[in-house]
Amino acid sequence: MAELLAQLTDVSVHFPVRAGLLLPREVARVRAVERVSLDIHKGEALGLVGESGSGKSTTGRALLRLQDVTTGRVQFAGQDITHWQRRELQAIRRRMTVVFQDPEASCNPRMRIGDAVAEPLRVHERLTKAELQRRVGALLDQVGLDTSFALRWPHELSGGQRQRVGIARALATDPELIVLDEPISALDVSIQAQVLNLLDDLRKQRGLSYLFIAHDLGAVAHLCDRVAVMYLGRVVEQGEVGDVIDAPLHPYTQALLRSVPLHDPIAARARGLQVLDGEIPSPLAPPSGCAFHPRCRSAIAECRQLPPELAALPTRQVACPIAIRTAQLPIAS
Ligand SMILES: Nc1ncnc2c1ncn2[C@@H]1O[C@H](COP(=O)(O)OP(=O)(O)OP(=O)(O)O)[C@@H](O)[C@H]1O
Ligand SMILES: [Mg+2]
Secondary structure (H helix, E strand, O other): OOOEEEEEEEEEEEEEEEEOOOOOEEEEEEEEEEEEEEEEEOOOEEEEEOOOOOOHHHHHHHHOOOOOOOEEEEEEOOEEOOOOOHHHHHHHHOOEEEEOOOHHHHOOOOOOHHHHHHHHHHHHOOOOHHHHHHHHHHHHHHOOOOHHHHHOOHHHOOHHHHHHHHHHHHHOOOOOEEEEEOOOOOOOHHHHHHHHHHHHHHHHHHOOEEEEEEOOHHHHHHHOOEEEEEEOOEEEEEEEHHHHHHOOOOHHHHHHHHOOOOOOHHHHHHOOOOOOOOOOOOOOOOOOOOOOHHHOOOOOHHHHOOOOOOEEEOOEEEOOHHHHHHOOOOOOO
């Protein structure tokens, strides 16, 4: 297997909720991420899926050290960066970048496209004007944009083109790891496949590693090698993408998969499929035991007690004792 590049070990991120104007005190905690462990190897794309509020972006930010962790360890390129301060982080910032969902976010409306792409280069490298221009042209070319785009303004671009600019910016410092936080969710369906193909090509050409965050498993199936499924701050299932999609073990993954092609829950129920009922609970007051139990059709008494540990099966990790008992997995070779 390829070398390990980035790793989260037992990471939790809690946000304190404070009350009282004069003497603010902590009255509750948003448990956004709870004991999450993830590995990303060189050249690998790991998908991270789950409903809104399940803690995906916070996990991505923790991996990039854009967010402090409450407990646990963050490693990058063999170094423990959990407690690195701004100055130390500066040295590795260029090696790990992020692309956000909203293409607007990566385009300052008052900056021409060429300047937007040049910005990270200006921060990290000392280049002559001619060299800068050449590098910007090469980056635009890599993301499938003509060099004439350098002189355009963001409002003159389509959503898909703006997202390509976001990707060019992320590539500017020649990173090894890119966190892609729902990079295609805001795009028109017809454009989504093009941007996914671009990301796939770039990964192969440059040997990039991705943490690809998405709501559902559709895009993840296209781009990723492995996938981790999050529910209310915890990873509930993790494995090879093909295995997880062909034979999801956790009831939440099963429900998530069934909701992919069926946007009409009434029709889905009529066809006897289980769909996700109700809302994701609040991470301020997670349900006892397995956080998914109030929405799970298979739940039994023990599911209401202790949160299940993520147990390692030969080719999968899953946090559901019932799924483990009934798992019919092929024997690992
Ligand atoms: N800075 C913060 N302060 C307090 N709570 C926060 C903060 N950032 C995130 N949260 C909370 O943490 C939880 C997880 O948020 P996060 O943005 O990681 O979810 P997500 O899975 O990325 O959701 P989405 O799919 O909507 O982007 C949410 O309940 C959110 O409200
Ligand atoms: Mg998010």
